[in-house]
Amino acid sequence: MARARPSRSLPILLGVLALAAAACAAPGSGDPGSPGTVRIALDWTPNTNHTGLYVAQREGWFAEAGLDVQILPYNQTSPDTLVSSGSAEFGVSFQNSFTFSKAAGADITSVMAVLQHWGSEIAVRADRADITSPADLDGKVYGGFGDPGEEPKLRAVIQNAGGRGEFSTVSLGTTAYEALYSGDVDFTEPFVAWEGIEAELRGEPLRTFAYSDYGFPDAYGVVLIGNSPWLATHPEQATAFVQAAQRGYQLAADDPARAAQVLEEANPGAFSEPELVERSQAMLSERYLLDESGRVGTQTLEQWAGYSGFLVDAGVLTGPDGAPVTTKPDFSTWFTTQYLAQP
Secondary structure (H helix, E strand, O other): OOOOOOOOOOOHHHHHHHHHHHHOOOOOOOOOOOOOEEEEEOOOOOOHHHHHHHHHHHOOHHHHOOOEEEEEOOOOOOHHHHHHHOOOOEEEEOHHHHHHHHHOOOOEEEEEEEEOOOOEOEEEEOOOOOOOOHHHHOOOEEEEOOOOOHHHHHHHHHHHOOOOOOOEEEEOHHHHHHHHHHOOOOEEOOEHHHHHHHHHHOOOOEEEEOHHHHOOOOOOOEEEEEEHHHHHHOHHHHHHHHHHHHHHHHHHHHOHHHHHHHHHHHOOOOOOOHHHHHHHHHHHHHHOOEOOOOOEEOOOHHHHHHHHHHHHHHOOOEOOOOOEOOOOOOHHHOEOOOOOOOO
16 A cells, blocks of 8 residues: 555655755766665665665675665655656555556566565454444445555455445545444555554554455555666666675575564664564565565566556546556556566
8 A cells, every 4th residue: 555654763854854955966866976886765764674775784784785775754745756757766666556556657667576466455443343344345435545445356355245335435544444443434454564563562453354265456555666667777686786786685585584683773763662663574585475486576567557557447547647447557667676686
């Protein structure tokens, strides 16, 4: 889901100021005469979706590749916009938000999948004995995030589970989680490797339903994206960055305890609950970071065409002119695996 992420303890104002300063530089030249400078825009304050980047930086793998990588603080502007505009060479995004941005004309390319599957699931309070399947969500209230793809997706999952797909929505943003705990809404969509664990730690366990368990297309929960013109003119730097990041995420997959420690050390004071970070990293390692062959970063046309194609069919995408997108694009041009290290 393209929405605010966890780890809200870092000052947003500092992030805005730092990002504004970084955005003044031309793409790929953080300091004049420093072509090895590469900026990456985060989608939220540091969390376990970003661990591989911090591992690569702290272990010196970016530096070994001749790169001065600047991890830009979170800003209200989406990474899709920052990367497309050239204010960052790379960014952390999601297949979901990427699809809307790309369809609208953003000049971005997905260069690596961080999470091989949806990071979010449908969730209800675990004590709701009346909801044991998405089919039971008919007539219920959804606490949403204002994403135009939310309702079509949820409707399809509920219908696939045997329901009618009829529910009401209130857009709440990240307050949807508190609304779920208090019973003001019946269901929402947390990131199971963060809010799901967070709910358990606070004594508010959730029951979750994975979209793909009900015949809905899988999607890349998190992707690294690049500015397409910059990628075309800086293939060596792009390869160096992606492969160092891939190496960082591979370590996170292989040794989640060490990776969680690196993330915490790289961001002192950002996490009030080390157990949340450690359990989240372990869950990502076990369920999300690796493809079926045990590799990090891979992408397939089938997965891109499945969910992103669904959004075209649902009629919720708009083109650069604001008109609905009615013809499916060539999704093979939306991503590339050319920068990944080969097995």
